[in-house]
Amino acid sequence: MKLLLAPMDAITHQAFRNLVGRFGGCDEYFNEMINASSLLNDGPWEKFYLFEGPEPQKLVWQLTDKNGSKMAEAARILAEKNGIGIDLNMGCSAPQIAKTGAGIAWMTKPLSETCDMVRKVKSALENAAKDGFKAKRLSVKLRLGDESYTEEKLHNFCAMLIEEGVQMITLHARTQKQKHSRPSNWQAVENLALRFPEIPVVLNGDVKDSVSFETAQKTAPHTQGIMIATAAAQKPWIFAELKNLIPAETSNCNEMQGLFDAEQLALDFIDDVEKFQPEVFWKTRLQRFFAFYCLNFSFGHYFQSQMLNSADNNDARKRLHEYFEKCPDDKIFKLKNC
Template identity: 50%
Template sequence: MKLISGPMATISHPAFRILIEKFGGCDEYFTEMINAGTLLTGGQFEKYYIDPAPVPEKVVWQLTGHDAEHMEKAAQVLCKLPGLGLDINMGCSAPDIYRYGAGIAWMLKPLSETEEMVKRVGRVVEEWNKSAGLEMKKRFSVKLRLGDDNFTDDGFFSFCDMLLANGVELLTLHPRTKKEKLTRPARYFYCQKLCERYPDMPVYLNGNVKDENSLKNALATAPGVKGVMISRACVQKPWIFRQLKNERGPFSVNMKQLAFDYISDIEKYQPPEFWKTRLQRFFTYFCDNFKFAHYAQTQFLNAKDNDDLRTRIEEFFSKCPEEEEKTFCKI
């Protein structure tokens, strides 16, 4: 079974993949959403979104947009990049994404409109694979939810039938509806239903897996899945994939050095305009490792710039030396 790092805005970039790789890595890394329109117009920051470092062979490019023509042309660009394949985001329910006509909006549009977009992107991938060598072939996948709150099983599975009929080779399901938040239990049994409906197609499960117990619970309900995608939990615990694989025994992490190294990698792989938001998002989750998590978050997130952040990190560990070196084992 594969372990996958999920797509997260402001997180799923080279600096974060470098951090995960330091602990042995995972099987696949989905990128944060790449906006089709912005990619095609050559926005000044797009080169940062399509940097596949440090493990191009593990990267899955996640594409978003509201227009079928833009999605098709963007897919042509992404196929030329290294990586495992292309994934269309049909699961993001953030209001700004949904209102834009992207993310889960594709599940709620007239089926013919969505099918036309999927068909066009699927054709791009198919044509690329016909001309590419075996090592350059791309997988075509979709990440989705169950739909709107009034979804029906018939409607959901008919939608999935349409995806497969148009070339989709893998589905990642976050088994919640458009409005359901993380407090609502994920309905993993829908992942299992997908496995049974499409026995020859891999299905990935996404949602609420954060440790060994939650992984066992998910797999007990959906034993047929071929992969489990983890998002927020791997930001808090970048070593979680190592723990879940249980390949090695206990290990120590110097939390201060990890923080400093991450800042340096952000400066190397992200534009200065992105530094603050990327670091704030990371430390929002990562600080949960500390006994005085709220204090650490307050200090780190309110830093004026990176130099101030480094100073605040140094001061935090001076006041809380017991937090600097932590030992982790199987979870």
Template identity: 45%
Template sequence: MNLISAPMAAITHSAFRRLLACFKEPDEYFSEMIHAPSAISGGGFEKWYFRANPSPEKLIWQITSPEEEAAASCVPILLQYGGLGIDLNMGCCAPQIVNSGAGFAWMKKPILQTASLVRNIKKAVLMYDEQKSGPQTEPIRFSVKLRLGETEDYERLLSFCKMLVCEGVDLITLHPRTQKQKYSRPCKHEYTARLSSDLPIPVYGNGDINSLEVLEKNAAQYPCAGWMIGRAAVQKPWIFYELAKEYLKNGTAAEIEEKIEIDLLKTAELFLNFLQEDQPQEFYLTRAQRFFAFFCDNFSFAHHIKSRILNCKNLDDMLLNLKAYFEEVPEDRLIMV
């Protein structure tokens, strides 16, 4: 069973992936979603999205696109930097994305239109594969990440996914919530297990996995090929280390025994350093704010420190505020996992 780091816009860039790797890498990393029309037009910031580190061989590029031509053209542009696969975003329900015709909009468009998009991306993936050199290289995987649909209609979801399989999709990730369902209610992994047993391709489950206990419960009850973790990995970038005991493919006996001490201040500092190495200056503040919105949930006075961090004007200021927090609340700084 694979454990996967979920795609999250403005969070799962290479700086964040490097932070995960300091503790324990997941089996796969999904990039933040990459807007295909912008990627092909080569705007000034695009090169930052194309960073494949720390482990290009574990990276899946996620694309989002309102139209098929841009989506297909984006495939070789991304794969030239490495990566084990291409993922198409059909799950994002943010109104600005859906209204533009991207993300979840592809689950609502006429089925033939969506089939044509998928077929063309698959064609681009196969073409890239053919031109790649080296006999031992694995074929590039093409996956789709989606939600349940507009309503909880399993038969409709299954027939949509069968279309995806017919058009050459190799793997599906299901975040089992409908378009309108927010995070406050638990997602329904019974659909993940049903889809996994009804489809001939691997299915990953995604949603609400935030500890070993929750993972074990879901894995036992809802079998599928892997579990993707989003928000919990931002709050606890060491989560793949915690889960390594039972589930990471490459876990060793030594790791199973070992407890490690996590220093939250040093972890924050490390992230800010990676951010400055791997992102353009224009992104520093927004990316740091996104990260700390989750990371600060480790702190006893999360609300208080979050509002301080959100008001900071630069990264140095953020770090000063974090240091001041740990001076006030030193018992929050170290945790054992």
């Protein structure tokens, strides 16, 4: 069973991936989605999306755009870099993405248009391999579809993807408008895996701890991986905790036998944000991280409010120190299952 870090906007950049790597990492890291048009136009921030650490051999590049030809051109650029694959975003349901024709819109466009896009991307990857670059896996991350979803429609759509060369599918088993308050349909993931045993099908949604992890495995035993999003944003060490629940797996909980300094971990993250993100992104990247991370602690909502209102990075460092001075019992954290 593979463990995968989900692509999350403004979160799964290298500074955050480094945190996950501190605890032994995961099997595959999906970077935050790259807009194909911006990449092709050599936008001012695009180079910051292209860092490959901490484990380039496990990195998957996710692409988004409304234009199929641009997706293919961008895929060719990424095919010449390190990493194991290119992932097509067909699951993002954020209105600002879907309304442009990107993300989940690819599941609602005429099938021929989506088919043409996938074919072009696959051809770009094959041509790069012919030119001597390492072959890249083509995968798709999608949802169940729009509110007219039926299992038959989903399976027909996935049959098209596989026919055009898609080699792995990750299913976030909610429809376009379903919120996270509604349970993810893990049975739909299992049914998809049974329908297409020739490729790996990965389950995404609602796995947040050892209990939900084991329940997901029991509900969808034919899936070959579990992708974790929000829970990893809150607990970058979640993969270390879950690895000990997989037969024959060993966890790298670190030299402190599962203990870590929560304040130092956050300080190191801020340092890495300054190293791997443009200054204009610093504030939003810290806000996105601390909105989740602070919830691990005794006075999580107070801590979260303090961090989200930091004036700048140095103020964030000061507020971190002040919190752990007031709550010293929160400073050293023990990982479960380690």
